[in-house]
Amino acid sequence: HGAGGASVLTYKVSKLYKMATAFTMAHPYGYTRLMSSFFFDHGDQGPPNYNGNLNGVSINSDGTCGGGWVCEHRWRQIKNMGKFRNVVSGEGVSNWWDNGNSQIAFSRGNKGFIAINDDDWNMDEWLQIGMPAGDYCDVI
Numbered sequence: 001h002g003a004g005g006a007s008v009l010t011y012k013v014s015k016l017y018k019m020a021t022a023f024t025m026a027h028p029y030g031y032t033r034l035m036s037s038f039f040f041d042h043g044d045q046g047p048p049n050y051n052g053n054l055n056g057v058s059i060n061s062d063g064t065c066g067g068g069w070v071c072e073h074r075w076r077q078i079k080n081m082g083k084f085r086n087v088v089s090g091e092g093v094s095n096w097w098d099n100g101n102s103q104i105a106f107s108r109g110n111k112g113f114i115a116i117n118d119d120d121w122n123m124d125e126w127l128q129i130g131m132p133a134g135d136y137c138d139v140i
Contacts, residue, residue, distance in 0.1 A: 025081035088112040
């Protein structure tokens with residue numbers, strides 16, 4: 001939060017935040033940095049504290065953070081994309097597909113494949129995934 005106002009993507013729009021982070025983690029461009037933050041009501045609000053001393057992060061029984069912390073890096077989708085990124089490291093982007101709107105898909109060599117859909121309708125396509133024949137699961 002802070003500079004950028006409404007154009008900054010935060011945890012408050014969790015579906016879009018998770019998709020954007022998934023793309024960032026799946027694509028090999030640049031250096032990936034994950035944000036892990038705190039709940040806020042306004043852009044100039046600081047982290048959870050007591051008399052100026054930061055509150056520690058408490059971990060709830062379900063693995064989420066408490067005490068005013070969001071801990072996006074613990075969200076299943078983001079945590080699993082970290083694993084995906086490690087597996088596909090060193091592989092280029094191939095089999096790129098998009099529908100010209102808000103659906104994209106691509107593989108990272110023959111080690112991983114991702115499809116992202118931010119349209120209001122299902123993605124119904126036959127896509128080249130670049131991976132060996134087999135049964136695969138949705139890790140996100």
